[in-house]
Amino acid sequence: xxxxxxxxxxxxxxxxxxxxxxxxxxxxxxxxxxxxxxxxxxxxxxxxxxxxxxxxxxxxxxxxxxxxxxxxxxxxxxxxxxxxxxxxxxxxxxxxxxxxxxxxxxxxxxxxxxxxxxxx
Amino acid sequence: xxxxxxxxxxxxxxxxxxxxxxxxxxxxxxxxxxxxxxxxxxxxxxxxxxxxxxxxxxxxxxxxxxxxxxxxxxxxxxxxxxxxxxxxxxxxxxxxxxxxxxxxxxx
Numbered sequence: 436x437x438x439x440x441x442x443x444x445x446x447x448x449x450x451x452x453x454x455x456x457x458x459x460x461x462x463x464x465x466x467x468x469x470x471x472x473x474x475x476x477x478x479x480x481x482x483x484x485x486x487x488x489x490x491x492x493x494x495x496x497x498x499x500x501x502x503x504x505x506x507x508x509x510x511x512x513x514x515x516x517x518x519x520x521x522x523x524x525x526x527x528x529x530x531x532x533x534x535x536x537x538x539x540x541x542x543x544x545x546x547x548x549x550x551x552x553x554x555x
Numbered sequence: 556x557x558x559x560x561x562x563x564x565x566x567x568x569x570x571x572x573x574x575x576x577x578x579x580x581x582x583x584x585x586x587x588x589x590x591x592x593x594x595x596x597x598x599x600x601x602x603x604x605x606x607x608x609x610x611x612x613x614x615x616x617x618x619x620x621x622x623x624x625x626x627x628x629x630x631x632x633x634x635x636x637x638x639x640x641x642x643x644x645x646x647x648x649x650x651x652x653x654x655x656x657x658x659x660x661x662x
Contacts, residue, residue, distance in 0.1 A: 470651075472599075480591070480599065480642050482651040496650050497556065530598055540646040541589040543610070545598035 437461040437544045439531045444549030447521055455549055457514040457531030462544075465489075465509035468534035470542055471516050473527035473551075483529070484516065485539030492538065499525075521553045557581050559643050559654035567662040572633045576657045578626040578643035587647035590619055590628045593656075594639045602641075603628065635661075 443455040455471070471483040484505040486493045493505050504517040514531055529549050532542035558581040568574050578588065586606040591599040601610045603619035606626060616631040630637055638661050643654040 479656040480593075480644075480653045482644075482653065485651065494649050494651075535604070539651070540587070541601070541604055541644060541651075542591075542599070543601050543604075545600075547598055 437533065439533060439544060439546035441529065441531045441546045441549035444529065444551045446552045446554065448555050449521060449523055449553055451521055452517070452519045453521060453551060455516040455518070455529055455531075455551070457546060459512045459514065459531075459533070462533070464507075464512040466537065468537055468539040469505075469507060469514045470532040470534060470539055471505060471514075472530045472532055472542065472545075473525075474530070474548075475524075475527040478527075481527075485534070486514070487539060488537035494539065518551070521551075523553050525551060526553045527551060556650050557584060557645055557648050557652050559645055559652055561641075561643060561654035561657045563657060564655065565658040565660065567660045568633055569662045570633050570635055574630050574633060574659065576628045576641055576659075578621075578628070578654050580624045580626075580645060582648070583623045584645040584647035586622045587645055588619075588621070588626050589644045589646070590617075591642045591644065592637075592639045593642065599642065633659075 438460045440458045470485045486505045502520045506515045531546040533544040535543045588606045590603040593599040607619045641657045
């Protein structure tokens, strides 16, 4: 069974950093691109970042460009999101999602999400 | 960034109804469009990819159509489990963007 499990969420003050992790299982992790997608409370979906199978290509939403960094460790079947200079508006449920392709296009499997709350 | 505008934003319908949700792109995205279903407290679920291809395991009452800037998700006969929020998403041009969502409620 394909499974994605996010961790690392929590409460953090504005301006601080947080690192999310996503543990993947049930598929050959290194063959597929991965995404982070977030959903603020009561709001819609927002794509945050994507990374290709080999980490050769990454992309970011304008709202997080320069503050967030996506990375992956194929040997550990893990995806990461380093979030720096956090803002109140970054408060959201962060989903890890698998792509069907080696490059990031769309999401065919989603995790349950990790909650990030940015507040003083 | 490409803007996706879904209409309507909310919709009330009855079991057995045929409903359609529209997604319009601010510029052409070819057929690089997907549809997701999200139920309260759950992660989104892929329904349609490449504008009209049905994801494995998704009931055939769901269908997608369109290309360029105008896309439609149609549910041919609503079932109780279909009441949820639906999102379109484009991947033709980065950054990837989602529509604002359409909430489908029971009448």
